[in-house]
Amino acid sequence: MDGDETPEEQLEIGDSSQVPHFDDNVELKSVFNFSLNQRIMEGCVVSAILEPRGVETIVAVSMTNKVIIKDVESPLNITETIRCIAAAPIGDGYDCIVIGTDASVICYDVHNNLTVFRNDVPDGVNCFAYGKLGDLEEAIYCGGNCCIWGFDKTGANTYWTVTGDQVTTMCLSDYDGDGETELVIGSPDFEIRVFKNDLMRAELMETDEITSLAHVTNGCFAYSLNNGTIGTYVMKERQWRIKSKSNVSKIFNIEEQGLMVVVWKQGKVDLRFAHNGEVLSRDSVPTPVASATCSRNAEDATITVVCLDGKAKTFKVQKATSGAVDKTQQMIREFGQKKHNLMMELSNYEQEEQMTEAEKAGDFRIPADTEVGVMFIVNCEVQLLSLRVEATHNIPIRGVLIFAEGLFEGESYIWIPPNEHQSRSAIDIPLVIDKDSTNDLHTKVFLGHVDSNKLMVMENTRILPLFCRFTPLKAEYSKFFIMPTGFIKFDINTRAAKLSEWVSESFTIDASLLDMFDEPEGEFKFMGLRPKHEKSLMFKITQSDKTFTIYHDDIETMGALVQSYASFFQIQHMECVANFPDVFKEAEEILEELEPMTEVRDRLTAELQERQAAVKEILIRAEDSIAIDDIPDARKFYIRLKANDAAARQAAQLRWNNQERCVKSLRRLNKIIENCSRLRVGEPGRQIVVTCRAAISEDNKQIVTKVLQYGASSQ
Template identity: 30%
Template sequence: MTFGTLHIGCLQRVAGRGVRGGGMSALVFTLSLQQQLLPGCVAVGCFDGTHCCLVAGCASDKVVVHSPHLKAGSAPKPQREVSLLNMAQPIRSLATGALGPDGDRDALVVGMATSVLAYDVHNNADLFYKEVADGANAVAVGRLGASPVPLALVGGNCSLQGFDHKGDDVFWSVTGDNVCSLALLDFDQDGQNELVVGSEDFDIRVFKNDHIVSELTETDAVTSLASFRNAVFGYGLANGTVGVYEQLQRLWRVKSKNTAAAVLAFDVDGDGVEELVTGWSNGKVDARSSRTGEVVFKDNVGDAVAGLARGDYRTLGCLDLLCCSVQGEVRGYSAQGQAARAAPRAPDQDAVRELLSRKQQLLLELRNYSGPDHSADREVGSIPAKTRLQTGISVGKGTDTMPPGVKITMATNNETIIRTVMVFAEGIFKGETYVVHPRDSEVDSKVDVVLYPPKNVAIDIHIKAMVGTRGSPHFHVFELTRQLPAFSMFVLSDAAAAPPPAGFASCHVNERLQRIALWINQHFLLPKEVEVEGPELRADFACVRTGTPVAVAMGSDGHLVVRTDDAGLAGEMLQSLASFLNLDHLQVAGEFRAEEARLEQLLERASALKDARLRLGADTAGHAGLVRSLVVRAEDARIVCDYDRMGQWYARLQELNGDLVRDYHIRLQNYQELVAAVRDVNAIVQRAANLRVGKHKTAVVSLCRQALKGQNVSSLVKIMRTGEA
């Protein structure tokens, strides 16, 4: 495979423009790359070790490289300000960073559909080219953990891979779903970088080396990540939400009707604290305080934003913020000297705003309670002062017209009625807000709201209920917060009513039965608490979402058994229990026959698909050679004016073209089925690892990888059962 370089003409540059959008950063230059850019594929790198260059993926399967230090007209002919690198496949991701052991120059890493390329832009040479069967949806370059050299980290189809500068595969792990974004930062502040992974299953996972140390659940696919200092990172979701986390604590988040194309940490106002800069699909660019989410800068580039980057682009010794649109326009902003011009902010600005909001709420409440005055002719319909809103939570098994879910019942303690209920929650319903507004003929002092949590995670529910009296325009807003436990969609069942599940996971836990009972009572939504009676504990549940039975049993010897046919559910329970008991390491033995049988089928199918892919590739190569031969013969016939034979050759060529198109669709279907099979295999490995905790979890991932490489199915099944090879 060769990667040619195509040089194009010089560009017009516009500089010296003023502050835009009322923000603090000055627009110091604009330029046009004259290319259609791909969203999320923009970066800055020092490929010669000194000067910053802008690189961006193009819709034409090319990477454009802009080198501002190579001025058109002053540089030699082979060196122009803009060049294009041809890629063999559509570009999915792009990153830059020092990849060699000396770390003096940056390399360009390009992720494609089934491969990844590390390219030395300065020397116009490949560092390595690797086939990546899982794809390269996201790439990042840097040091991970205690790795002695920087790595090119690639996130694909439920998998993570890391390559050194030679292309050696030195890191591998699995994750829950397709990877959308990657970021490196010192999450636990131990002096070593952890890998933050955003995926399509709404989760943000933090990997320390090759095992997960933290998981955060969001409300949509995590499409972009940005690392700050001091264990802080920003994120963007597919539904238009952006926000900032400090380790496991969310500092703030906001939601827009537009999509966040890119997020970046950059100090736009020169105060020494980085802000979260976001480029939006509608062309808007804004920067928000990483602590409060307050907007401190905004601009609009006219077209959808393709990406954001930062670097010393003008070689002045200070960083510039670069914003690229999908039409190829590049805008450079400088924060130099802006701290002095920035308007002073009151340190208690947020507190004042909160107090004003609280004041308005109290005034409204006072008006509803008191009416015009406190005399006997008090306004009819005012709300009694002792009105209270009572709530209850239970699990509903569903009816013929309504699926099972978690029922939240709200009722007042008097004759007042509930006009409207607004429920705010994450990941339960689209838009994160659910409004219940009964008809006038149906309003009552009691309202039921049914929720359907899709995952087994704890969820905070924020409720606003508007309470008033019949015939009165006045109402009072009650606000309350309730938390749904992680396993809220489970009900206690009778163990004798159904045969016990065949699958099980067992381990030894040095904890008293009361501690296990306390975990059950806190993490399940039960009508009454589970109590320990005698030397053993057993609780049988049924998931109302899927009907899956699960039993938790423990004896006085500390031997715990989770019995269910769902390996993923067993892993979720064991991870929750280990976190509750503060267990750093936990080894588990388990047996899930259905999961093992499915794994064997998937591996056999993947092997058959790979063989078919090789045969199809050989057939396509043969057809390509025949195409070249037919084109030559047809052109020879045209030159000698033998139009009859020319028509015959072109007719044969048309038939062959139809065969090639059909072969392509077959290969495409083969590839899609292979990707699906590999994804399912990785997911099974992830569930097997999730049954363990700490070093045992890491060992399962490593051992499964070795067994998969050797196609050793029996060894793979043993690892899944025992956690050991």
């Protein structure tokens, strides 16, 4: 077991019985070391072929904001702050360096010493992915704040879509195994989103910020989280995961051998099986890691790890040497441990059979038919959802251990009575739900009499419904219902035969209330539980025009409801009419101020450039005056330099403030567009994004709110 991995949850493996057996006689071997002689920016290291018929070399970004190339003395100076870097094979047999800054994307050809293109990206670039997405041509995909840009090799804008949050990592992978690649992106909001062309294909909820994504094989990709978790997904199912105390810097796959390399920020390098996460070989570097890169030669794969201090170490995946661990001896030790555990269990059974009746009576034995019930209970008075644990035969509960991803801090919760004499047979554990996501609650209940020295452990698993923070409103609690102003209305699909089936799976509800949801029409009110108890929910079914109306004021929750409804009934195409007055008013205000903010930004940029040019000119004149020993003029120039420098700093601050405001407004607008697209299913949702983008670029902003409200087909 890895000393850094969490013992309670070292592996969570899906069905890997059908995965072929790969050669496990391989290891990581250190090949050579070198140094870049610069401190390296975290996450900014790539491997690239910069000359025709050249060899791969390392390109990195220094802490001084310069692009340095291994064995090349002259660095590339970039005036803007660099955030990320990538290599794209768009040259004639060589790569161009793609640089993402806080305001643009720059493609630079080292071989010809020229800038291929430079495009403005208002909210900056956080990560890159290069390749072919679906049926689109190969392009450079840039992850920004709530949006993704795509540029072809000439710099033409070929792709744009919006996301729910900032894009921090991305990769191209065949998510559904259909032979076409999808774009998989990770965000700080704990979600992994999959895009098929410009349409969102799936959303996967995790327990922390997504820090790294990597293609593994068709239908499978790997991920890492900010809390040290790594794992793989096959379709929507997690295949396995491992939780460590360290954080991941980079993940690489060696698809032909069914292996993956995990580079940790603290310096550890693991070679693992891709299908179950088992470690085959391990090595390390002495200092913290900036980033790592993998060679493109699949037959002779090498991994270069670059540290923050500029020192680098290259590893090669090769056949294990004779000094490797003897697999036979390891297997013998494992079977020996299993034999020891079984013998101990057999000994316990034999001791129990030899006990007399008097000894058994004094041992406070628990009846064999004792059961533990685990259920969800709603306290409407305090608007709180609780997990009730109850044991039969009034057996005292001495402790409860619950494991649940993202629900509790540390993913676990322990209940122990204040003292053993206050143990009782039924307890309620409050659940505070912050996000709409399904969750498996694994409970271990410890039962035993107060004076007994032995405890019985009962295990149970319950699934927390997706919208468990809503519960049907009973008549006596109607005071808690506040009629929402926002709603969506759509036609009832023939696939949605029984609404009660979806409600039963997605909400916390008594079985006795389910039948009312199959009535031909009516109004069904829900009460929101803490912490968002002020948001009420209502369904309204009208048979006269065959429409289904959902009333709720939170547009994000409404989007989740629509997507869940469509997924449950397998609806591929659904339009709707939406009404969220506050959201649409906010979108109109942002659209109205975009043009003035852009004009102010251009004016401030021009003013800043003038100030900077004046500072350079005055500095040169001052140095010339000193060179000719004209001290009085030099003193005058330096006084002017101080004043112009202060003015330039002020102009830069004004431009930065305007830029921040502009980026914040664009991010919010992108978020609104994405939320409105999620109110539709399939092509109507995609057309919302496409039509809004076209309207904004063509300065036809007055139709944007109409598109958000009535859909793209209304235009």
